[in-house]
Amino acid sequence: MATTQTLPQVDQSHKTVLEPIATPSRLLFGPGPSNADPKVLQALARSPIGHLDPLYLELMGEVQELLRYTWQTDNRFTLPMSGTGSAAMEATLANTVEPGDTVLVAVNGYFGNRLADMAARYRANVQLIEKPWGEAFSLAELEAALSEHRPAILALVHAETSTGVCQPMDGVGDLCHKHDCLLLLDTVTSLGAVPVFLDQWKVDLSYSCSQKGLSCPPGLGPFTMGPRAEEKLVARSSKVPNWYLDVSLLNQYWGSDRVYHHTAPVNMNFGMREALRLLADEGLENAWDRHRCNAEVLWAGLESLGLELHVPEALRLPTLTTVCIPNGVDGNAFRLHLLNEHGIEIGGGLGSLAGKIWRIGLMGYNSTPKNVELLLNLFESELPRFRENVAVAA
Numbered sequence: 001m002a003t004t005q006t007l008p009q010v011d012q013s014h015k016t017v018l019e020p021i022a023t024p025s026r027l028l029f030g031p032g033p034s035n036a037d038p039k040v041l042q043a044l045a046r047s048p049i050g051h052l053d054p055l056y057l058e059l060m061g062e063v064q065e066l067l068r069y070t071w072q073t074d075n076r077f078t079l080p081m082s083g084t085g086s087a088a089m090e091a092t093l094a095n096t097v098e099p100g101d102t103v104l105v106a107v108n109g110y111f112g113n114r115l116a117d118m119a120a121r122y123r124a125n126v127q128l129i130e131k132p133w134g135e136a137f138s139l140a141e142l143e144a145a146l147s148e149h150r151p152a153i154l155a156l157v158h159a160e161t162s163t164g165v166c167q168p169m170d171g172v173g174d175l176c177h178k179h180d181c182l183l184l185l186d187t188v189t190s191l192g193a194v195p196v197f198l199d200q201w202k203v204d205l206s207y208s209c210s211q212k213g214l215s216c217p218p219g220l221g222p223f224t225m226g227p228r229a230e231e232k233l234v235a236r237s238s239k240v241p242n243w244y245l246d247v248s249l250l251n252q253y254w255g256s257d258r259v260y261h262h263t264a265p266v267n268m269n270f271g272m273r274e275a276l277r278l279l280a281d282e283g284l285e286n287a288w289d290r291h292r293c294n295a296e297v298l299w300a301g302l303e304s305l306g307l308e309l310h311v312p313e314a315l316r317l318p319t320l321t322t323v324c325i326p327n328g329v330d331g332n333a334f335r336l337h338l339l340n341e342h343g344i345e346i347g348g349g350l351g352s353l354a355g356k357i358w359r360i361g362l363m364g365y366n367s368t369p370k371n372v373e374l375l376l377n378l379f380e381s382e383l384p385r386f387r388e389n390v391a392v393a394a
Helices: 039-046 054-071 085-096 110-121 139-149 171-177 226-232 247-254 267-281 284-304 331-342 369-393
Strands: 077-082 104-107 124-131 154-156 182-186 205-207 222-223 320-324 358-361
Touching: 039 267, 054 077, 054 222, 054 267, 077 085, 077 247, 077 267, 085 110, 085 154, 085 182, 085 205, 085 222, 085 226, 085 247, 104 110, 104 139, 110 124, 110 154, 110 182, 110 369, 124 139, 139 171, 154 171, 171 182, 182 226, 182 369, 222 267, 226 247, 267 284, 284 320, 284 369, 331 369
Parallel strands: 104 124, 104 154, 154 182, 182 205
Antiparallel strands: 077 222, 205 222, 320 358
16 A cells, blocks of 8 residues: 655745846847847747757758858868857867877967866866967967977967957968867857858867857857867777767767767757858858948947057957057946946956957847947947046046
8 A cells, every 4th residue: 555755845935936037128249149130039939849859850960061061161070069159169179188288279368268278177288379469370470389389289269259359360270280280260259250261271170159150149069070180089098088078979969870968959959050041041251241341330430439449450350349448438337338228238358458448249140230330329429428527537
């Protein structure tokens, strides 16, 4: 005869009754995330299906092929990591770094330092080549460092989100082949919005995110690995130390076998497919041109207002513009004013640039002439009030 279990009474003391969340309307012109395309949000809201459902498996293949198009690569291992861009960043290192490997990290901003930190956690012999935040590396500087340190991997940031610098890539892949090392490239703030040619540039590993040029909310981290990186993965003397990010396991799910690995974020991939579909429908070259044209209008407008841009024009990212905060102006107060009074988000500086610059992002869905005009009008009408406060205080 079954016995009846007596359960304790529920403790109601921690119970809080809340209303449904009210999300404020924001225009996200910071370093990311950017506003998602409404069609992507509609895709995210669809009823979920199983992550081994045949329809979902078909969608996975479409996402992979669209990512190859967006990166301009034929890499077999190309997939969206179930995690943010930082998860994809870590995956590039977790799968290829073994203890004692020399990893040369080119640091000219905040995210170069993050790559160095991650590589060290996988017990790499991390070596740095550094430039001031706002400059890029020359081929001569990179070759000298490769000759000196003879690394297994050169890690480079294509689009440095902390500074607004776009690293020139011509010849870098050839140098890495010459010195027999892999080339790892951060394309977080460039993918889908700035010209990227992974195969032509001879890039072996790359990662990005969903919430910038791809116009999808944060939650997925595109990852790709070329044949030379695959060879290093296969030749490992030990297991990949991060189970969740182990591409040799993930490939059994994303490859032809479709073996269960983890419960994939189905709806995030609905959104990613729609974002990539919209990008392919526009055409990569058209998207790149759109971002460049809108950025150039923004740059000219800011300079006409007497503001100084942090990066020389030849190295500027079309997706992320860094503006020097005028002397005496409280940059954080101005940012909060735009957010609280106008629903506009712009970013502040990181690291050595904290308190010195604003970061203005025009990425993906947000890169429009209308938004450029809105930003310029706000800087023209609102910033003088903060300059006046400085003059009165003086």
